[in-house]
Amino acid sequence: MSLSELPLLTVPVSRALDALPVVVIGAGPVGLAAAAHLLERNIEVIVIESGDAAGSAIRQWGHTRLFSPWEYVVDEAAARLLEKTGWDAPAARRLPTGHELVDAYLAPLAATNDLARRIRYRSTVTAVSRQGMDRTRTAGRSTAPFLVRIDTADGPDEQLARAVIDASGTYSSPNGLTASGLAPAHADHVREHLSPALPDILGRDRAQFAGQHTLVVGAGHSAANTLLGLAALARQEPGTTVSWAIRGSSPVRVYGSTDDELEARGALGDSAHDLVRSGAVTLLDGFEIDDVLPAEHSRVQVRGRRNGRPTDLIVNRVVNATGFRPNLDMLREIRLSLDEIVEAPRALAPLIDPNLHSCGSVPPHGVVELSHPEPNFYLAGMKSYGRAPTFLMLTGYEQVRSIADEIAGNPAAARRVQLTLPETGVCSTTASTGSDSCCS
Template sequence: MNALPVVVVGAGPVGLAAAAELTRRELPFLLLERGEHAGAAVAQWHHVRVFSRWAELIAPAARPLLDAQGWTEPDLEGYPTGAEWVENYLRPLGEAFGDAVRFGTEVTGVARRGRDRVVDAGRDTEPLTVHVRTADGREERISARAVIDTSGTWTAPNPLGGDGLPAIGETGAAQHISYQIPNLTDLDIAARHAGHHVVVAGSGHSALTALIVLADLAAEHPDTRITWLLRRGVIGSTFGGGQADELPARGALGLRAQAAVEAGHISVVTGFRTETVERNDNGQLTLIPAEGDPITDIDEVIVLTGFRPDLSWLSEIRLDLDATLQAPTQLAPLIDPNAHSCGTVYPHGVKELSHPEPGVFLAGMKSYGRAPTFLAMTGYEQVRSIVAALAGDHEAAERVELTLPDTGVCGGSGLFDAPAEESADGCCAAPAAVQELPLSVPTAIRELPLTTSPVR
């Protein structure tokens, strides 16, 4: 089977890094991407600035390929937006692979050739079969030596419902509910929020970013109301490690969100688990919790409660996944927010990412299952280790080549109710300089025509 290609699913940052590692090792591969260009998913949040520097967003194996194209390296100390990451790195890297990358190609299933998941015989000797559908509707089968699934979780956001399923009425109110950070540089989108009651649900970095840009909008339009819903019972460590975060921009994000709350721009409701979404005759929404008072007169709801992996097209593959996080079983204890202290992820590679199915690996954000706070450089190290193992370089596969930055958040408060418990030493990281970074904030909000109902 060594003559068959390694199939990499998803031409995002980690999938491209996997392809670069395979190129460096001179292993045949195919990179399959559903979108029309590399970084298609990142392009959908083009207006958002990341909290990693350029130096942490460029995969080491990618540099020789980019340099061969006459690539101009960006300022390594800068913080790109999603659009800048795509245009200045992801798309040029995708183009470097030539015919080895196929765009407009969706993977619909992976299986062992001629065997469903029940059959034991031949799982070590038969190749994998990757089922794909092209943009024009044609179906194909690709025989593969191994599959590295870096398809991410972007297409599977968690719902508003507090029990992990859509709340009653959530689907029917879809025109008032979005699942990504609003692009308030778009005047039409800004008009939907300015002067209206906007609810943000979630406690991660995306939610904090949304709160900051909405607070800036409220400063321009005082009639704008912002309500922040948290499922956990206390704010606790929601704002992150602040000055103790070893990623300064990540620390600054939490501090800015905290300042917006303390300034009175945002009303915080804790312990709120949405059970029902109702819509009145005026088109406004009411969110009804399992317990407590409802939130009424809502014009827009922004649901930023994280993501989950789409495992449906891997149903015939034998995966060993943690029952809680849906991450590889050996990785899950390292990233479980219910027990994991300090936000630090221990280095890991092919050993933690292997499954009972030979030659199948989940890498990148998808490998984290439902756990939050994935860094690109984590994925780059994952695929370096995986590809080294496929090349037979087991010493390199087992070697750790990355130290990840600490979040500065202590205790294992998880994502729910239990408050964090500080360690005996206080916090876990040394203070780092906090940086002020521009977010995507509109410059012409004052000229927006406001109405008494949401603009559609």
């Protein structure tokens, strides 16, 4: 119910809170899984989605094929909702594209009778707080309902909630292109030459790259996917050239290892390595970007340093595949406990440190690691990982299963966190600037 519809509280506070829904922010895979788990525990839920449909962020990179097969991208509670509709699960070992993930899973899930009436589309959460309390007030805080402020097509609205799960993801918040973590100082003058991660090089965005010199920046799987697309385009379009800039001395997190249990992830690394060895892609290791400036003939000058020496590069386009970070602006009035470096929940950060962990070596974790000083507020999914690029959807599904049990008053179940992830075989001690979050 919206704030204007909320009745006067004439019952004990605990019971009044229980009468309110849980608000889930984001109708992506983890947000919808959270809703499914809550409904199984007879907890009312409202999902708030900024896009026109479920999986809107995934649609932006929908042409990309995931390296996880279907068996690793379908949540169990969500599958149980779908099975009631006669849904046929896709072949377990097949690799879906982002578009297929939405069309064959998220869209049907969002359309189920259980979820359809509980999702608000074209609604953007702008702030989360406690009713009548900013973050400095403590007395009575845990018994005050959450106040979620929302921008809608009809104007601003407010929703009260007993708990909030922020599963809004990070795709709309890329890391800065420069080595300082900031956008280029001259970004406004070169914006038409900059592309976000995972452009549709062989489809929608082909004309932007054909016959051009493109610099891909980043050391993760998003960068590798882009390199493969550009190399394929270069074989079709004369004059198309590809450079690849990374800050480290070797793209070990992309190249992977021979013992990767996700075959497609290992193959992606092998293919990227082959492109560099064959000369189809020019690798610029140890390259740190300071700025991007306009240059003659509709090009840009990438100004930086390679292994400490001033180095400039003239290209037509730059693809920012440096990974993503959480947008925390809407949570200014929430008491968060975040790691100073990774920007993940403080107890979770050492378990997902990209200097030590890959996707498959992250240990199982749940409500204990995801809790904040703000009771009943949780970051889940990719947003819970902050700037770490080691997220897999399976991890997010177990997170929200644990959170749902905690909200339902079953702390023992919430703490029985069990998850077996496919091992990658990569555990680098070199900082990575990439992210495989959107190609899990």
